[in-house]
Amino acid sequence: MPADHFDTVIIGGAVIGSAIAYFLSDNPDYTGTILVVEPDPTYELSSTTLSCASIRHQFSNPVNVELSLFGTEFLADFHNRVEVGGNSPDLCFRDTGYLFLSTDSGWATLEASHRTQTECGADITLMDREQLGHRFPYLAVDDLAGGSIGVAGEGTFDAFALMWGLRQCARRNGAEYATDRAVGLQVEDNRVVSVQLESGRTVGCNHAVNAAGPRSAAIAEMAGIELPVEPRNRSVFVFDAAEPAERNLPMIVDPSGIYVRSEPPHFIAGAPPTDDMAVDPDDLTVVHEEFRDLIWPVLVQRIPSFDRLKVKHSWAGHYAYNTLDQNAIVGPAQPVENLILANGFSGHGLQQAPGVGRAVAEKLTYGEYTSIDLNQLGYARVVAGEPFPESAII
Numbered sequence: 001m002p003a004d005h006f007d008t009v010i011i012g013g014a015v016i017g018s019a020i021a022y023f024l025s026d027n028p029d030y031t032g033t034i035l036v037v038e039p040d041p042t043y044e045l046s047s048t049t050l051s052c053a054s055i056r057h058q059f060s061n062p063v064n065v066e067l068s069l070f071g072t073e074f075l076a077d078f079h080n081r082v083e084v085g086g087n088s089p090d091l092c093f094r095d096t097g098y099l100f101l102s103t104d105s106g107w108a109t110l111e112a113s114h115r116t117q118t119e120c121g122a123d124i125t126l127m128d129r130e131q132l133g134h135r136f137p138y139l140a141v142d143d144l145a146g147g148s149i150g151v152a153g154e155g156t157f158d159a160f161a162l163m164w165g166l167r168q169c170a171r172r173n174g175a176e177y178a179t180d181r182a183v184g185l186q187v188e189d190n191r192v193v194s195v196q197l198e199s200g201r202t203v204g205c206n207h208a209v210n211a212a213g214p215r216s217a218a219i220a221e222m223a224g225i226e227l228p229v230e231p232r233n234r235s236v237f238v239f240d241a242a243e244p245a246e247r248n249l250p251m252i253v254d255p256s257g258i259y260v261r262s263e264p265p266h267f268i269a270g271a272p273p274t275d276d277m278a279v280d281p282d283d284l285t286v287v288h289e290e291f292r293d294l295i296w297p298v299l300v301q302r303i304p305s306f307d308r309l310k311v312k313h314s315w316a317g318h319y320a321y322n323t324l325d326q327n328a329i330v331g332p333a334q335p336v337e338n339l340i341l342a343n344g345f346s347g348h349g350l351q352q353a354p355g356v357g358r359a360v361a362e363k364l365t366y367g368e369y370t371s372i373d374l375n376q377l378g379y380a381r382v383v384a385g386e387p388f389p390e391s392a393i394i
């Protein structure tokens, strides 16, 4: 065993890596040591910081609904769970709800998802066109069959605060953070035995966890594991409207895939790109044409009072896009089973961080999931080429 040895080495210390470090270090049954390797302590370029920082319970698959319900539970008790010396970062949670809009062709799917969500305990209201128009008079609803809105627990918050609270508490609990970068994995007999760092340090481990977000395929590759995850650009636009009919918008998801919500005192919007391809992980260029060509035409049609807009600011982040099914890949890799994957979250990893962090900690402590069973999200489906079905993808 090398002198520099940790039981668990977590590669990537943003929201997923820090959630795993938090739940592991918080569990009295886990007695091992933890090292989190993160090259950028400012997190300036991580997906976590560049996200839209929202949580919803409106998924079609029970596992995703349950993960987000736990996310809400965790956020609601955030201060008590992460406070260090009486302090915790302010999450600034706004309980705005998500409003999914549907045309006739998507209605049966929305209804089926609503049944699933309700069975899981989520509080979601389904509305036909008339109810929708009555409740949201600023929306043009003529082409819609209806919509669904989260009644409680869905909304927006400060993503950096979530990550920082988890990190701060994990450190208090004894997890170490190293400002460094994993550049190699040494694998012997299908086990990761050490992690090589850019600084020249070699750290022995019993388990390595891949939490490197959009760069996770490169980490998996170091152990000979193929991961269908690639960085994809998502541009976000902050705008003002001259005379908006409503200032407090929920997160509205149009049938076209375009979304818009309030970001007081402004609004933010984004769209799935028409030409959605892998990009260089260092390329965070905003695709400005998306606002003009994709977003604005839909916005003004859906919310006519958005006819006079001004873009004030914009940014681009990367989805860690799972090309198989746009869902998380969580659990042991095969055949290198002591490499634990927590990757491919695409557009919903922030809200899943508490649930996934807890699940990975359980797997590392007990060898199995003891709360939400994440086996459906495991790597086996990648090997089998069988996508995990989820229709509510943004």
Ligand SMILES: Cc1cc2nc3c(=O)[nH]c(=O)nc-3n(C[C@H](O)[C@H](O)[C@H](O)COP(=O)(O)OP(=O)(O)OC[C@H]3O[C@@H](n4cnc5c(N)ncnc54)[C@H](O)[C@@H]3O)c2cc1C
Residues within 6 Å of the ligand: 011, 012, 013, 014, 015, 016, 017, 037, 038, 039, 040, 043, 045, 046, 047, 048, 049, 050, 051, 052, 053, 054, 055, 180, 181, 182, 183, 211, 212, 213, 214, 215, 219, 234, 235, 236, 316, 317, 318, 319, 320, 342, 343, 345, 346, 347, 348, 349, 350, 351, 352
């Ligand atoms: C525009 C946009 C909007 C989004 N909106 C939402 C939303 O509203 N709700 C939601 O739930 N999700 C949303 N997401 C998705 C969410 O941001 C991600 O799923 C989540 O942040 C993933 O966290 P992560 O820790 O896996 O990845 P990241 O936050 O990217 O962190 C990965 C970390 O790994 C580190 N790293 C990389 N390579 C190495 C290496 N070799 N060695 C060590 N460390 C390394 C990086 O420095 C980085 O800090 C959005 C994403 C984008 C881009």
